[in-house]
Amino acid sequence: MITGGQRFVASPPAFSQDGKKLLVCTGCTVSIYSVSTGMQITELEGGHTDRVTSVVVVPVGAPSSKFMSYCWTSSLDGTICYWDFASAELIKKVKIQFPVHSMVIPSLSTIGSTEEGSNLYAFLSVEDINKPASEKKALHGQVRIYNLKNQKPVGGLLTETRNPEILYASKNGEFLGISNKRKLHIWRIPANNFRFDEIKKIKLHHTKKLTCLAFHSTLRMVAGGDDTGRILIWYNFGREKFAQNLQNLKGTKNPSDEAKPGVRNNDDVDSCTTWHWHPSEVKFLHFSSDGAYLYSGGNEGVIVVWQIDTGKKKFKPRLGSPLLYFTESPDPSLSCVSCSDNHIHLLKMPTMDISKSISGIKPPFSFPLKHEGSCTQVAFEQTTGLVAVSTEDYCVQFYSLFDNHEVSEVQVCKRNFQPADDVMLYVALVAISLDGSLMATIDVTIPEEKLGGLVCLKYWTRGSLVAEYLLSTVIYEPHSDAQVSSLAFRPGHNMAVTSSYGGDFKVWVHGSHAGRNNESMQRTGWRCQSVGSYKGKPLTAAVFSADGSILAIAAETMITLWDPDSNILVAMIGDTLSPITKLSFVGKSEYLVSYTHSLKPQLSVWSTSNLALYWSHGIVTEAVSCSHDESQFAVLALLSSPGDADAKGNGVIFFFHVEDPVPVATWTVTKAKGGSLAFLPANPSLHESSATNGVNQLLLVFMNGKHEYTIFNPHKEENIISKNSRKSQAAQDEAERLGYTSIYGDLSNSNAKHNHFQEVPFAPSERPWETIFSGSSHALPPLTKLCTSFFESLLEKRLENSNEMIIDADL
């Protein structure tokens, strides 16, 4: 069994301490990606059973421990795990009774290293599951403190909120904050000898709902974003409340009566400024590590870089979808931004060019209600195991099911995507021919008060690369202004059919005909070969048989069979209770499967030899897929009726043999609404065993409504298909150039001799002066810190040498 298509952007990712790896929460696992290649290296699995909500990487203190790579992860299943992510091993597991929505460990950043004996305090935003969900007003969210060393909770609740909020900690670990409705709660955490009763709290007020906040890296400054797009910056918060000793408190009270510009409710801040650029909710705020800039982003997909002193703006536009999180790496030239279209873009920092993208499968988008019936978002390419997903930004994304990464993206409509409330232009239908050489798309522009609607059929041919498609023909309004209901390619021919609700279907052929005179270039393209209709009824579905000899078209309740070459009506089969939604031929057999979607749902199997209904079930069918060789098919059925409003979306996959109305096998699935099914040939590299058996068994893919998918073998009950080994894609970690060398290249090795001389008395592995000074000058640790480690390393060497000398002397 292979699973994939997880959401990468459900929670913010984290960089490893050397800035070469990115830890991404993918469902109940954490995937580790190489920053230089954008490919997955390993996956941390087995620790959590529910969605991972946050990752905290343990920072590296001394340079000697540079290769240590540990992280804490929290999950909704109420556990916190401690991993060694270099070797993908689970080290420790801490049980907490509540689902953890967010976790920060502020003390990690101050101590710098995990010294033995000191306690690690994790601040958790948990959901109180004891309170019933029906109480809408109850305070479900809690902020708790947990000691990870002895695995015990510390103190009581810090606060309670309506919903579990995301926790933000300042870089030095001194402050912790959440946004709670129209307030910011900020706590000051004592840095050393932590005691619960020393935690102090202030509140900052605003008039709109606050969505995110960020602490300045050095100054006492906090920025908050609200859902109208305003960014508020409070300067010097908590001067009175967080003052060190209580004696001073009285003395400083008097100056606070001075005017505090922009401050509401007499909050404990000096001043507050407001910036407004975003038209809608601010999704993230982030102060740069040098503290000069503030990054903000939101729904409109633009990163705004604010210069804090002047308020001047710079923009990084056209990221393609709403932004969610912004994460900076320890390497100042790299950061990443998570987009809601399941992409994580790695940005080269000062210029903000995208250097790599970690791209997951794009999430489904909602079609306008009126047009929902005639849309398929997903098409499968059988030969290479790709799935084509139509996306919100007018693209078709090709995603490799076996490898679980994006292969390519085809821009169907050349238009700049702007996130908007209602979709006006969308890719409605995608069809790929059986061998994958042809693709057809239909994009629909919804008219503005019956003005300017357009249906556009586009044919694409495959280019030289895998899943690279080039536009071949554009046909505007293929069925005048009627909506196209289905689109199908004829197997083995350059022929396609479109059917419309307007009552006609068109057969398209690909022809090349020379121009009028030979000099003019040869014109190749798709043209309409024939047009047909059946009693003027709306045609709801069209499909070719597996050998391409018969064209079946559903005219509402009737199924009509046509000869596609001569366009002659051969036979009719009828009829169902309500209009047929989808038709499919079962392999090479003479049977047809159809299902209807309306109030009287029905799954029917028709025989084309005696033109009659063979058997039928009254189940709500969401998708049907037929294998191409065998006479079997799979049906995805919903457990609820279509009129059911609060359907949970649980469903069942039935695996039928066409001769038998009793299913061969069944599986229950979740989120079946909007799901799809397909048979795929097993990837030969994966299944050498089945290939040697001589039977190339088909695998079944189930993709649920959130575009997460599972591939399994429908024939064997417990066949666990080994995960595709991604070791081959692991990054070849070449020596990354840092600091000086990244700018000026390698120094010429003029003192090679000198080095050689040094290597004799010293062990080659420990030369900290090579590493501790790397990095940009303003990011270097203070000199005192550098000096001690430098001298320490020297001292160690002397000790070893002296020991040897003593031994020598003894001898």
Added chain:
Amino acid sequence: MADESKPFFPVEKAHHVKPPPPRRPRLNTQESRFWRCFRHSELASGLILPVTALEFSPVAPFHLAAACSAAVHLYDGGSSPSLAPLPHSPLSGFSDVAYSPSFRCDGSLLAAGGESGLVQVFRLDKAGPPLRRLSAHARPVRFVRYPRLEDKLHVFSGGDDALLVYWDVPSETQLITFPGAHRDYIRAGSPSPTSPEVMATGSYDHSIKIWDVRVPSSSNAILSFSHGDPVESVLFLPSGGLLATAGGNVVKIWDVIGGGRLIHTMEGHNKTVSALSLGRVGNASTALGGGEPRLLSVSIDGYMKSFDFATFKITHSMRYPAQLLSIGFSPSGNSRVVGTSNGVIYMGMKKKLLQEENGTGSASVFDGYAPEPKKQVLKPTNYRYFHRGQTEKPRETDYPIKRAPKVKLAEHDKLLKKFRHREALVSVLSKKDPTSTVAVMEELVIRKKLLKCVANLDVDELGLLLRFLHKYATMPRYARFLMNLANKVIEMRPEDIQSNKHLSKHVGSLRRRVAEEIMIQRSLQEIQGMISPFLIIAGR
């Protein structure tokens, strides 16, 4: 690492596939820089009649002779900013049109033919009647040439009577005559640069013949080959082994020593090539004999082309606004003149001529030692100091980093980017380009803003929109969209339209267009009604 974020898509109608932009020639070759350093002017413009020949004197100061109507104009090649007419110019001893002036090798005499058939020899130092009058031709003489080497006594002439004569000028006698040298008009010829006795002639009978006066007169030409078109111009290339001939719209290069073998055909011109000349490309300081030689050709298509006969490539081409008939390139390399059929002589004078000549010439003459020119150190007081390094070219070892190409956006695209929808619509309506206007309108539909825009237009802008609608609403490509829009506009803004005279006029014309369209549709339906039964019968 390329930036993988999406490009900006300007709104454009996908109906309209743009052709790829034309390939622009590379302008920054050394050759083009050389040709660009000429200052262009008109030397003479009031001559009206065609300038049939331009000839530079072979010795300094390289006077120029131009044959135009019944005179030969002389210009002083030594005058500095531009060529100036000599005091005794023009030479006007001609009874009819003058043709083909030719300088003697020492530059003191000039021979010229004429429509009358008379060849006359003039002196150049002062005005006066012609020194000698050579009469043998019965028809116009279009070809008169002194030999190029040290031969001051003889001259060749050829005429439309197909007669080629070798004259002894002092005695005005015909040393050798070749009656019937060609079977058609002799219009071109060139003396050999290596031998004073050898001459090549070209004729309208397509043939080129090489003559040598040392062989007996009774015999024919020593070499003859066919150009394939009437020959307009013949020119020996400096080695004397190659011959360039112009005829039709091609220039051919022949190997004379190898027996008249065709080496190369240059097909750069679109119309008849009228004249050829030799030129030198390179620095002005190496004027005499320096620089790379080029063959310059002019054609009546108005182009002058520079042809490198070492590599057989056209290295430069220049366009003039008239038909070109003649060309001359000064041996000093400082000026180039082109004569047109409407009596204009275009001149190009090399810029910065003076200081260079002064700088190099004087020092080398006196002591043979040329001091290296001092490299001027730029100081911050100098204006150029602040521009230093801007024209620096990358060396081979350098790794140039290309700046990302700037995206050029139309006005409406910029406004759409800023979500200023009404301004975008108005800006594209005033451009009067229907495809982009419809594209902007469709974009506005996708943004659900078109109707709001229409509602917000003021009266003038509404007038623009109505004018656009009445012009294009019935065009089949846009009709489906624009007819609906026209309906909406009239529904939404009835008061404005009724109150304003201009707007109601637009609506009136829109109504007429719609009525016309309905008529057309009706007649098309009639035709369809007539044809469809036939089609159904044929289908059976």
